[in-house]
Amino acid sequence: MSQDFSIQFQSIKRALQSKNLSQAAQLIASLKTSELAVVQQVELFYLSAVTQRMAGQFNTAIGELEQLLNLRPEHGRAYQELAYNYQALNQPDKAASAFFKATHYNPALMTSWKQLLNIYRQHQDTNAEQLALQHIAYLEQLPAPILGAYDLMYEKQLASAEQVCRQFLQQHKHHPEGMLLLAELGIQLKVYHDAEFLLESCVELYPDNLRAVIAYLGLLAKLGKHQRVVTISDQQLQTYPDNLQILMAKANALLGINRTADAIAIFTALIEEDQDRPGVWLALGHAYKTTGESAKAVEAYLQAAHYHKQFGDAYWSLANMKSYRFDEDALANMAAIEADPSVGVDDRIHLCFALGKGYEDAKQFEAAFKYYEKGNKLKLISVGYDITRTEDAIAAQIDACTPAVFANVKGGFPSPEPIFIVGMPRAGSTLLEQILASHSDIDGTMELHNILSLASSVGAQSTSGGKPYPYCLADLSADQCYQLGKQFIQQTRYYRGSAPFFIDKMPNNFMHVGFIKRILPNAKIIDARRDPLDCCFSNFKQLFGEGQDFSYGLDEVGLYYQAYEKLMAHWDEVLPGAVLRVQHEDVLDDLEGQVKRMLDYLGIPFEQACLDFYQTERLIKTPSAEQVRQPINRKGQGRWQPFEASLDPLLARFNRQ
Structure with missing residues (x-):
C-alpha cells in the first residue's frame, strides 16, 4: 500500500500544480477509503485542505486541518494553511494566532514570519517586530537547500532532511549551518556520538558562532558531560559575560556535578537582575528540590507560573513535588488554561499531567484519568515512539x-x-x-x-x-x-x-x-x-x-x-x-x-x-x-x-x- 499511496500522492500534487482541483478532489476521496497509516493520513488531510482552500471551500479546509492536527498537533504547515483560511474568512485574530503557531512548530516557514511581521507592525508591537525581523534575516541568509532541509526536519521528515543536508555538505564540506543542521538531525535520531563530533568540530572551526556553542552545550548536557559544559561555559563567558543561555547552561551543569550552591547563586543573580524570567525560576525550583528545600522549591515554581500563566512545566513541577496539593480554585484555573486553544502542545502536555495528579490527589479519579490519558496521547504523538525499536x-x-x-x-x-x-x-x-x-x-x-x-x-x-x-x-x-x-x-x-x-x-x-x-x-x-x-x-x-x-x-x-x-x-x-x-x-x-x-x-x-x-x-x-x-x-x-x-x-x- 505504501508504494501505491506514494504514486497516488504524487498524482494529487501534480493535479494541484496544474490547478485541476476536481481531479485532486477525486483522487483524495478515493484514497480516503483506503487503510492508511497515521503519517499517510496526515499527508492526505494536508493536501485535501489545500485543495479545498484553492476551491474557496474555506470552512471545509479548516475541518480537514483540525482532523490533521488531532493526529499531529505540532504540524507547522497545517497551522500556516489554517491561517490562510482564516484570512480568507476575514478572521484576523485567528489568522494571527495560527501564523504564530506555524512559526513556533516550524521556524523555517518564511511566509508565516512575514505575515507575522505585518501583523506586529499593524499593532505597533516593536519588540515582536524586531524579533520577527531578526528571524527573517537569519532565514534569508541560509542557503536554499539548508532552509529546505530545516523545513523537512520541523515537519518530522528526518530522513529526507538528512539526505538534503548531506548532499549540501558534500559540496560545502565545513559549512557551519550544514554542520549545525546535521548535528540537530543526529540528536533527533539519537545518534549522539555523531552529533557530538559535528558540534565539537563546528565550535573548533567557528569559535565565534554562538549558535554552535549553545547547541554544543545543550548536547553535552543531554549526555551528562556536565564538567565539560562548565569548562566551555567559563571560556565563552569571557567573551559573552551576560549571555543568558550560557549562564543557564553553566548553572544547570553545576547542578549536574553537585555544586548546587554555586548553581543557586547564578539563578538568584539572574532573577535579581530581572524577576520576569520564568525559566530561571523553574530551574531554581529544581535546584531547591534536589536539596530537599521543598518550601523554597514550591515558591520558585509558583513564581514561574506567575510570570508565565501558560507555563505548563511550572504547574507540572508543582504536581511532581508529590507532597504539594492544588486546591479547587487552582485546578479550575489550570483546566481553563489547558482548554485555551492558544496553549502550545508542550505546555498542554505538562498541564494535562499536572491536572491528572491534582485530580487524583482530590480522589476525582475519572477526571484524573481523562487528563492522564490526554497528556500521554499528546506526548506519544510528539515523541513518535515505536516499541518495535526497543524489541529489536x-x-x-x-x-x-x-x-x-x-x-x-x-x-x-x-x-x-x-x-x-x-x-x-x-x-x-x-x-x-x-x-x-x-x-x-x-x-x-x-x-x-x-x-x-x-x-x-x-x-x-x-x-x-x-x-x-x-x-x-x-x-x-x-x-x-x-x-x-x-x-x-x-x-x-x-x-x-x-x-x-x-x-x-x-x-x-x-x-x-x-x-x-x-x-x-x-x-x-x-x-x-x-x-x-x-x-x-x-x-x-x-x-x-x-x-x-x-x-x-x-x-x-x-x-x-x-x-x-x-x-x-x-x-x-x-x-x-x-x-x-x-x-x-x-x-x-x-x-x-x-x-x-x-x-x-x-x-x-x-x-x-x-x-x-x-x-x-x-x-x-x-x-x-x-x-x-x-x-x-x-x-x-x-x-x-x-x-x-x-x-x-x-x-x-x-x-x-
Missing part, C-alpha cells in the same frame, strides 16, 4: 551476548568501585540508592549517561569497519575493554565523593549489562523490580524530563516491561549470579533483611544508617526525591486500583483481569 534492540542483545562471549573472557578495568542499579523507572531504584548511599563506604551520584555514551561510541566505531553494537562486544580486545572501563571510572569521578564505592542509577543500563561486564568485570549490578501494574501505571502517570518514551501509552509501557523482563532473564542465563534482583515489595516487607542481602552481595559490612536512610542528607534528582526522605511506607502500592476500569490493556497483559 533487546533481540540483538540476546542474539549477540551468548554464553561464549563471557566464557573465560579476560580484560576490562578491574575496579570494584561501580554499583549499577538498573531496571524500569518508577520501580524503587531511588529508594535502593538512598539506602545504599547512606552507607559510609558508598557515594550516591545520579542517573549517569556514561555507559550509554560509551556503548554508542563503540557502536559508532564498529559500524565503519566491523560489526555493529552489540555484535562487536565479542570482538573487543582485552586492551579495548580495559581502556573503556578506565574511561568510565575517570569520567564519573566528577560526580563522586571520597567513598570507595559509588552508584550509577541509570535504569536504562539494563540494556547494557553485557557491555558493563565486558569493560568492568568487577562491577556490581542490582536489578530493581516492582509489581508490574504498580510499576507500569506509575510510569504512565509520570512525565519524564527526557527519554522513557515507552511510558506514554498503556500498551507501550506493558510491552516494554515484558521486554525488560525477557532481557533480564537472558542476563541471568548467560551471566549467572552477576545481577542481584531486589523486589520492591520485599523491601517494604523486610527492610533490614533486604539491606543485609544487598550489602552481602556488595561485600560491604552492615551499617545502621542504611535502615535510617530517610535521615541522610544528599542531593536527589529524580521524581522520587521527596518519598525517599520519608521512612519506609506503602503509599505507592496499589495506586492503580482506583483506575482499574480504565486499565484493560495492562490488566490483560499481566493476567490480572
Whole structure:
C-alpha cells in the first residue's frame, strides 16, 4: 500500500500544480477509503485542505486541518494553511494566532514570519517586530537547500532532511549551518556520538558562532558531560559575560556535578537582575528540590507560573513535588488554561499531567484519568515512539551476548568501585540508592549517561569497519575493554565523593549489562523490580524530563516491561549470579533483611544508617526525591486500583483481569 499511496500522492500534487482541483478532489476521496497509516493520513488531510482552500471551500479546509492536527498537533504547515483560511474568512485574530503557531512548530516557514511581521507592525508591537525581523534575516541568509532541509526536519521528515543536508555538505564540506543542521538531525535520531563530533568540530572551526556553542552545550548536557559544559561555559563567558543561555547552561551543569550552591547563586543573580524570567525560576525550583528545600522549591515554581500563566512545566513541577496539593480554585484555573486553544502542545502536555495528579490527589479519579490519558496521547504523538525499536534492540542483545562471549573472557578495568542499579523507572531504584548511599563506604551520584555514551561510541566505531553494537562486544580486545572501563571510572569521578564505592542509577543500563561486564568485570549490578501494574501505571502517570518514551501509552509501557523482563532473564542465563534482583515489595516487607542481602552481595559490612536512610542528607534528582526522605511506607502500592476500569490493556497483559 505504501508504494501505491506514494504514486497516488504524487498524482494529487501534480493535479494541484496544474490547478485541476476536481481531479485532486477525486483522487483524495478515493484514497480516503483506503487503510492508511497515521503519517499517510496526515499527508492526505494536508493536501485535501489545500485543495479545498484553492476551491474557496474555506470552512471545509479548516475541518480537514483540525482532523490533521488531532493526529499531529505540532504540524507547522497545517497551522500556516489554517491561517490562510482564516484570512480568507476575514478572521484576523485567528489568522494571527495560527501564523504564530506555524512559526513556533516550524521556524523555517518564511511566509508565516512575514505575515507575522505585518501583523506586529499593524499593532505597533516593536519588540515582536524586531524579533520577527531578526528571524527573517537569519532565514534569508541560509542557503536554499539548508532552509529546505530545516523545513523537512520541523515537519518530522528526518530522513529526507538528512539526505538534503548531506548532499549540501558534500559540496560545502565545513559549512557551519550544514554542520549545525546535521548535528540537530543526529540528536533527533539519537545518534549522539555523531552529533557530538559535528558540534565539537563546528565550535573548533567557528569559535565565534554562538549558535554552535549553545547547541554544543545543550548536547553535552543531554549526555551528562556536565564538567565539560562548565569548562566551555567559563571560556565563552569571557567573551559573552551576560549571555543568558550560557549562564543557564553553566548553572544547570553545576547542578549536574553537585555544586548546587554555586548553581543557586547564578539563578538568584539572574532573577535579581530581572524577576520576569520564568525559566530561571523553574530551574531554581529544581535546584531547591534536589536539596530537599521543598518550601523554597514550591515558591520558585509558583513564581514561574506567575510570570508565565501558560507555563505548563511550572504547574507540572508543582504536581511532581508529590507532597504539594492544588486546591479547587487552582485546578479550575489550570483546566481553563489547558482548554485555551492558544496553549502550545508542550505546555498542554505538562498541564494535562499536572491536572491528572491534582485530580487524583482530590480522589476525582475519572477526571484524573481523562487528563492522564490526554497528556500521554499528546506526548506519544510528539515523541513518535515505536516499541518495535526497543524489541529489536533487546533481540540483538540476546542474539549477540551468548554464553561464549563471557566464557573465560579476560580484560576490562578491574575496579570494584561501580554499583549499577538498573531496571524500569518508577520501580524503587531511588529508594535502593538512598539506602545504599547512606552507607559510609558508598557515594550516591545520579542517573549517569556514561555507559550509554560509551556503548554508542563503540557502536559508532564498529559500524565503519566491523560489526555493529552489540555484535562487536565479542570482538573487543582485552586492551579495548580495559581502556573503556578506565574511561568510565575517570569520567564519573566528577560526580563522586571520597567513598570507595559509588552508584550509577541509570535504569536504562539494563540494556547494557553485557557491555558493563565486558569493560568492568568487577562491577556490581542490582536489578530493581516492582509489581508490574504498580510499576507500569506509575510510569504512565509520570512525565519524564527526557527519554522513557515507552511510558506514554498503556500498551507501550506493558510491552516494554515484558521486554525488560525477557532481557533480564537472558542476563541471568548467560551471566549467572552477576545481577542481584531486589523486589520492591520485599523491601517494604523486610527492610533490614533486604539491606543485609544487598550489602552481602556488595561485600560491604552492615551499617545502621542504611535502615535510617530517610535521615541522610544528599542531593536527589529524580521524581522520587521527596518519598525517599520519608521512612519506609506503602503509599505507592496499589495506586492503580482506583483506575482499574480504565486499565484493560495492562490488566490483560499481566493476567490480572
